[in-house]
Amino acid sequence: MKYYVADAFAEKVFEGNPAGVCVMTEWPSDDLMQKIAIENNLSETAFTVKEGECYKLRWFTPGGEIDLCGHATLATAFILANFYELETPAFRFVTLQSGELTVTKKGDLFELDFPSRMPEPIELTDAMIEALGKKPTEAYISRDLMFVYEDENDVINANVDFAKIKELPDGLGVIITAPSHSGRDFVCRCFFPKLNVAEDPVTGSAHCTLIPYWAKRLGKDEVISKQVSPRGGMLYCRDAGERAYMSGKGVLYAEAEIHVE
Numbered sequence: 001m002k003y004y005v006a007d008a009f010a011e012k013v014f015e016g017n018p019a020g021v022c023v024m025t026e027w028p029s030d031d032l033m034q035k036i037a038i039e040n041n042l043s044e045t046a047f048t049v050k051e052g053e054c055y056k057l058r059w060f061t062p063g064g065e066i067d068l069c070g071h072a073t074l075a076t077a078f079i080l081a082n083f084y085e086l087e088t089p090a091f092r093f094v095t096l097q098s099g100e101l102t103v104t105k106k107g108d109l110f111e112l113d114f115p116s117r118m119p120e121p122i123e124l125t126d127a128m129i130e131a132l133g134k135k136p137t138e139a140y141i142s143r144d145l146m147f148v149y150e151d152e153n154d155v156i157n158a159n160v161d162f163a164k165i166k167e168l169p170d171g172l173g174v175i176i177t178a179p180s181h182s183g184r185d186f187v188c189r190c191f192f193p194k195l196n197v198a199e200d201p202v203t204g205s206a207h208c209t210l211i212p213y214w215a216k217r218l219g220k221d222e223v224i225s226k227q228v229s230p231r232g233g234m235l236y237c238r239d240a241g242e243r244a245y246m247s248g249k250g251v252l253y254a255e256a257e258i259h260v261e
Helices: 030-040 070-083 126-132 152-156 162-167 207-218
Strands: 002-008 017-024 045-051 054-061 064-066 090-095 100-106 109-115 138-141 145-148 174-179 186-192 197-200 222-227 233-240 243-248 250-257
Touching: 002 070, 017 030, 017 070, 030 045, 030 054, 030 064, 045 070, 054 070, 070 090, 070 100, 070 109, 070 250, 109 207, 126 145, 126 162, 126 174, 145 207, 152 174, 152 186, 174 207, 186 207, 207 222, 207 233, 207 243
Parallel strands: 017 045, 054 090, 145 174, 186 222
Antiparallel strands: 002 017, 002 250, 045 054, 054 064, 090 100, 100 109, 109 243, 138 145, 174 186, 186 197, 222 233, 233 243
16 A cells, blocks of 8 residues: 655645555555554544545544544645646545545645634633633634633643543544734644544644634634644635635655555
């Protein structure tokens, strides 16, 4: 099985979020894909098979299959564009839980067309504050819990309790965010201990929630995000109502073969 690792939303290797990409001619079993994801030990491994004019796409974390993953989708498009279909301007991906997704090449950027998920405000609980380590000003939920601070240093220097995050009853993951300056509109960090991923370096799916929130709050359709994980990553974002667009670069880290029986 052909296997690649690409850093997504990265300017150079060792930045952004590394994703495994398996390009196949037919589907292996779900059990085998899960074992491969565990063996790779990356936040996500993408599996893709071309069917007709589009690609079927699935994403697995070490803790299970996930409904949507931005960085692994960008990484898959990057690999296809550089190894399989060099002249293709856009890639259509059909997914089980998130419908059809499109990735369009724009120079050296790859723009993802994803569903928008405007978060709903919720009550802030003591358990949430204890898990975060510092009280935020606002709390929201979509697929993930999202907490807003007013000082970006509270996000950059956050010391969350992963065990307590895992015990929170709501939300698949936890997003923390704050307004920013210096050529970017907001910063964020994302944590997914329920999926055996402590901190995700750069999270495209979380921006399905972040983009509509910040676009509405700042009163503009185009916003720039900096995910301030230790690896870090930049996302160039656009709010389009029911759709959220995010762009970034890809960098090849590894090309290999997986040997499985």
